[in-house]
Amino acid sequence: MELRQTNGNAFFLKKRLKLTLLIGLIGVLYVGASLVLDFNSAAFLYLDRGIIWLAKNFIPNSQSMAYWQEILGALIRTLLVSVAATSVAAVISLGLALMGAKSTGPSQVVSWVIRGFASFMRNIPIVGWAMLLLFSFKQNDFTGFLALLFLSVGFLTRAFMETIEDVDIEKIQALQVTGANYFQVVSQAVLPEICTPLISWVLYMIENNLRDATLVGLLTGTGIGFVFDLYFKSLRYGPAGLVVLAIIILVIAVELSSNFVERRIAHD
Incomplete structure (x- = not known):
């Protein structure tokens, strides 16, 4: 029973290790791509402003209906x-x-x-x-x-x-x-x-x-x-x-x- 429990713990530990390595690899790839492309990750902090701008400008209005044909x-x-x-x-x-x-x-x-x-x-x-x-x-x-x-x-x-x-x-x-x-x-x-x-x-x-x-x-x-x-x-x-x-x-x-x-x- 103890041997089975030990094998089970080792299995789950191995799974968690693989998951951690995968998440770490994705993070490294993202940081590397951001540096190469000069991508500003802080833009996520202003995502709400972009959505508000879209809502103000891209919502069709009465003038837009002139283009429907x-x-x-x-x-x-x-x-x-x-x-x-x-x-x-x-x-x-x-x-x-x-x-x-x-x-x-x-x-x-x-x-x-x-x-x-x-x-x-x-x-x-x-x-x-x-x-x-x-x-x-x-x-x-x-x-x-x-x-x-x-x-x-x-x-x-x-x-x-x-x-x-x-x-x-x-x-x-x-x-x-x-x-x-x-x-x-x-x-x-x-x-x-x-x-x-x-x-x-x-x-x-x-x-x-x-x-x-x-x-x-x-x-x-x-x-x-x-x-x-x-x-x-x-x-x-x-x-x-x-x-x-x-x-x-x-x-x-x-x-x-x-x-x-x-x-x-x-x-x-």
Whole structure:
């Protein structure tokens, strides 16, 4: 009994030591980064002043409502770009996923190539894609569309492949035994099984792209991101606050719509 208690105390002591070392390491990294960046940690003491300034300047007022048509137009453009990029990416990703999944792909080599391609595409951040594409396509909606498309293809391809590989292999083999060709197997055994999770992934990607499109717009000079940047730099803080409020409302509305669609699909 005493030996067990001693071992237990040693275990918890070791855990506390690791936790202490981890906290100490985080503290050292923070201090080091602060010194390199010349970051003034005392700014935390004045955080309340910054919040008060935001409340005074960024709360939309009656004058801000004069900009609502311009803001609504930019918001709709941003939403359309997000939906278009996600829709095209979903079609491309489904084809790649069917060729890359172990249960439906032609070979292991093809699967490795597609997995590597998907990892490459999704590991480049959206800002990186936007900055790279700016050199060739300049500042326009198409640049933002491509940036969202490339990232979405990488993400959805990997998600679709994992979804396809979760399908019961016995159903696929049963159709193959009856002499069904590749397209019959995919249409009758794979797609019906993965339809619901695929729609869920696409809806999730639309939500994610809507958030990313706001940031991309700052770089590509389009959409709601550009409108916010324009108002902010011209010191029109009230309209800028209205832009932020509009983005929040749109994101929540899209999320609620996605949840409703997913519940209906699951119920059916």
